[in-house]
Amino acid sequence: MNELLEILTDLHPEVDFETEEHLIDSAILDSFDIITIISEIADTFDVVVPAKEIIPENFNSAEALWAMIERLEDGE
Amino acid sequence: MSFTSYEFILAVAAVLVIYYSIPKRFQWMFLLGASYVLYFSAGPSYLIFISITTLVTYLCARKISSLSKEKTAYLKENKATLDREAKKTYKEGVKKKQRLFLWGALFVDLGLLIGIKYTNFIIENINGIITSVSNMEPISYLDIIMPLGISFYTFQTVGYLVDVYNEKYEAQNNYGKFALFVGFFPQLSQGPISRYNDLSQTLYAEHRFDAKVVSFGLQRILWGYFKKLVIADRVLIGLKTLLAAPEDYPGIYFFVAMMFYAIQLYADFTGGIDITIGIAETMGIKVTENFHRPYFSKNIKEYWNRWHMTMGSWFTDYIFYPISVSGFMLKLSKKARKVLGENIGKRVPVYLATILVWFTTGIWHGASWNFIVWGLANCVVILISQELSPLYTKFHNRFDVEGKLWYKTFCVIRTILLMSALRMFDCYRDVTVTVKMFFSMFTTWNISALWDGSMLALGLNGTDYLIILFGVVLIFVVSMLQRKKQVRERILELPYPVRAAIWLALFVVVLLAGAYGQGYDESSFIYNQF
DSSP states (O other): OHHHHHHHHHHHHOOOTTTOTTTTTTTOOOHHHHHHHHHEEEEEHHOOHHHHHHHOHHOOOOOOHHHHHHHHHTTT | OOTTTTHHHHHHHHHHHOOOOOGGGGHHHHHHHHHHHHHHHHHHHHHHHHHHHHHHHHHHHHHHHHHHHHEEEEEEEETOOOOHHHHHHHHHHHHHHHHHHHHHHHHHHHHHHHHHHHHHHHHHHHHHHHHHHOOOOOOOHHHHHOOOHHHHHHHHHHHOOOOHHSSSOOOOOOHHHHHHHOOOOGGGGTTTOOOOHHHHHSSSSSSOHHHHHHHHHHHHHHHHHIIIIIIIHHHHHHHHHHHSGGGSSHHHHHHHHHHHHHHHHHEEEEHHHHHHHHHHHHHTTTOOOOOOOOOSSHHHHHHHHSSSSHHHHHHHHIIHHHHSSSHHHHHHHHHHHHHHOOHHHHHHHHHHHHHHHHHHHHHHHOOOOHHHHHHHHHHHHHHHHHHHHHHHOOOOOOOOOOOHHHHHHHHHHOOOOOOHHHHHHHSSSSSHHHHHHHHHHHHHGGGGGOOOOOOSSSSSOHHHHHHHHHHHHHHHHHHHTTTTOOOHHHHTOHHHHHHHHHHHHHHHHHHSSSOTTOOTTOOOOOGOOO
């Protein structure tokens, strides 16, 4: 989780990712950010995020992102 | 099937009366029949193309969905006996079969669109090469008529197929219901590009007559006709004069054409969408909004999130994301980081996908180079503003202007001017002419044309300009009011005589001030051609 928070904070230092829960709904992350995050996730966790997982529910908070990474790591 | 023809208005009235008169369980079936009759009346041959797309998409999506169900059942049944590797191999096998049906349907749907819309453009370019390098006879153009709304319904079906493939929802089993999703008549001529999971929520439901719902729908339709007939078609008269002989109208006239087109395109397209959404609303059907006050955007990226939103989100979901996160792009990104360094390398997939999206957006709007250049010009501006965003952040932090009204207004005007200038590629339909005319603004000093009477020689008289000004101010005021609450809701709170007077006045304005005069072409909604 800490590595993920680091990735996110590098992208938007002004956002408190530990508490923010509307990253997509409040338009904090845009499509460019999402692709950058997915690319970093592939490098750091060796997890490929398919396009079908790019939905607001998976990207609205650091916690939701982490849950998605764990789910994909388990191969579900 | 022009929204502005008397036949269409009468047909909609008849549809509405019958829709609420028949047993509710037959409502969606009646809508399907009405949609096909109206589409047939627009062009009998159009029905062949929409029927092929509907049938192929329906069958393939059902097969993809049934394979998903079989997979789930098999995995559940054999949960205890299958290890992780066996599950993975089985899932991959199913996916492979599903991909076959997905690509098969995409090949047919997109093949029809590309074949019909782009064959003559491809021939034109091949002829250009042939005639410049040899004495060969050029290839003859094909006599193809583009079916109304093919770009819109094809994109809808592609979105549906991909969503079913991604197991976002199950395929529709009822052929008639699916055919209605593809061919729902109000949105056939100019969109919006609906998503199945949105439109299906209300499209097949039984709707009881509700006076408020119907009157809200009619009000939205009236507002759409006001924008289209009173403003867009009036401005079009002046715009046509300026575009007919560009060389006669350089300098300040280019700026006037920019403003004319900004008004005309907005009033035409949003007016058309108001009519579409309004017709659906009268029947209790909710069609996705396509605009969110786009001319209030502070930068071009925001503008594209608020203008023709269903198209923008379609390109993002079905082209930008799948390409950006594809295995190929991730590999390319890794390589690029090694070769070009971390900073530049990580931008490669995003930038390549962005370029492709804007190339496709351009060519979707029309099979000609001016649209491709327009799309790529948008892309360049977006990428530059993306690169400059750290600078903007520094500037905003240093000078604390971001929340100031004057700065917001400056950003809004800057975006309107930038978008209006880019759109001229679409207007003149010729890249060289557009570039030449743009630069004429800085070389031809004829600003006095604004007040020496020249503006009255463009086909518009003083009354026309006053009506346009009134219309633009009214749209602006409505947009401002809409920010907190729907204007129709606000009007509903007024005493009955006042609200009746408001809608009656708007109706009379549409009747009396609609530009039905000389050169009026009832079929000329701009987005009909796409």
